[in-house]
Amino acid sequence: MKPWQEILSLKSTKVLILIVVGLLFLGLPLFASQYVSYLMLTFFAYAVMVLGLNLLFGYTGLLSFGHAFFMAIGAYTAAFLTGKFSILYMEVILVVAVIISSILAALIGAICVRYIKIYFAMLTLAFGMLFYTFLLKFYYLTGGDEGMRVLRPYLLGFNLSEIPKMQYLTRSYYIYTLVILAILTFVMWKIVSSPFGLCLKAIRDNPEKAEYLGVSVKRYRWYAFIISGAYAAIGGALLAPAIGQVDPGLTYWTHSGTLVFMTLLGGFENFFGPLIGGVVYIFLQDKVMSLTTYWRFIFGAILAFLVIVAPGGIAGVISSLVKKEKGGE
């Protein structure tokens, strides 16, 4: 079945929702404030990261607590290429980020996928913190705690340096990032719907049985790890120009925790769950941070509530409400 046929084969309401959400995102800068558009831009970058994380977590059953490592690889690639090598083409930045992150994910993944559960989580956390320490200690190269500037990149070869910063971010760069997110969402949808994706789910649910059926469990986990790392790096590379500065805090374990939080908040069992979690997290954090200095406490309480009451996240709650509605009809 061709991709467009597949989309058409979805229930009409789902297609309609996707089209409406897509158009809403596209047209948002026309009616929303620059700041809301900016927050949405950061969401697009995080959305790419959590899509990748959920391939590993939701579909393969491996919880990474060091995924900010790959995100930082992408962000620092943008900083190095624009700042040190004067390479300003965003497409080059993205390609280099994918190459570097894939190589590193292949090396690290080869070690990590030998382990599961808490051991996998701790190993990924350890690699994330190793990179954090590298960024701090090799300050002559990385800028240390002061970080590095990220210059404004060209988009599709166009130098847009004359446009005011916020206009650039909330118009040209916004659309550019949205398009990349749309493409990568579609690619991820194809991945999880493919036989490869089904194998990952089988590995998640019963690795022994999957192995017995001829699925190379470690190899498939390794593939998922590499794809996931590449997605995180693309997200990081997209986020860096929006911030304008990268620093070791991006790879600190709490940032990896934020990615996991977004995934849990939205619901890792649903394909769009992490994206819902991402957008809710970003806007919720924005509001709560302005309201109280105890915003960390509130987020901790939300996380505890999620785990205890709604482990399926927002998508899980919506899904059960829809099911209940249908059952009542």
Next chain:
Amino acid sequence: MEKTRREFVKLVGGAALGAGVILAGKGRASAQTIPAKGAPSEPIRIGVMPGLTGVIGVPGTAAWRTTQIWADEVNASGGILGRKVELHMEEETTAKECVERFKKLTLEKKVDVIVGLMSTGNGLAVGPLAEELGQLWLAWDGTTQKGVEETMPKTKFAFKSIDNEAEAIGGAILTAKYFPKIKTIAGINNDYSYGRDCWESFQAVLKHFHPNVKAVEALWPKLGETDFTSHIAALKKAKPDLIMTSFWSGDVPILMKQAAAVGLFKTTKGCFTTGGGVHYTLKKEFTPEGLILGYNSMYFKWTDTWPLLTKFVKTYFDKYKEYPVYECDHAYFVLQAYKTAVEKCYSILGKWPTKEEVGKALSGIQVPSLSGYRGYREDNIMTCNFFMGITTHKNPYDFVTIDPVEVLTPSQIIKPTAETKLYEWIKGWKS
């Protein structure tokens, strides 16, 4: 180092003017209740970005409290040109979040000016943003230095704090003055750019005065470390004549307590360049006399002849039962500078000034603040006196104070221009 006659006159003149400002402010309180002609009627919106948790929590909270005290006082006296001030607080956290908060304050809350930020890492992220957004940003402790080099020598909207290494330079000047016979030194500084730059500049200045001084140990605990027993053991083993540290937060009393337990400073001299940042935690029971202690840009007991300081210390103590730390004056000064610049612009233009016009008025400004006269240079870098001295137990408190109090002027401790190379400047000093 002696103060110059000009600097002395400035200090004394400043004290007299400071008293005048308070009296004038009192006189204005009942007179200014409606906005001045041509001024908008709505309040002035001030964005505030204090760090309230983690290692920057103590000074950040002090600065936030001061901002509120200042706002209450200004509003009670009729506001700025009759306009009340309204504070919009967004916490200083990571660089990424600071960029978001800064944009929120500018684009959503549409503030007239943003004050705050203590971390230079955050300053480096926000400085260029301030210029790009055309938003006035008056930093407390945040600079836009990369190491000891200024990355933004020419700004219109970003007003940066005094150079990070100023206190280390001051500490070295006093070390050379008070401990001229030392031969060996050791450093214990946090493992980040501020710690490294302080250690480097401290050594450069000290070796300028005493070329034969040798560094025998350099230790780098991470920022936020709370156990220094292994570091203290290494310091005891190295047996330096003097230990220098640029610790500035909760790590100062911890180091002092753990050092006291093994009598480290009984045989070794010490220079705590910035320890006064948490001065009230340095209890007499574990903080010895005879150490060099730096209070950065404000010492709560500097003088009884500067009414702004006396009044503020009383207000702060009455409200919070603590004696204020230096970050208070960073917070007080930037607001006072903004107020003065707006009033100056208005007196010239006859209308409410734009952010750019206020920025122009801020360049080169001098205003009376809690620690005397402070200002901005033409390159928009803050200038102020630094207060250091020798710890003493002869006071009515349960913590140490300093006696004598040395006032180090900007010309002594910061390079004259943003473009000046720090170590070349130090080499050019008279010995």
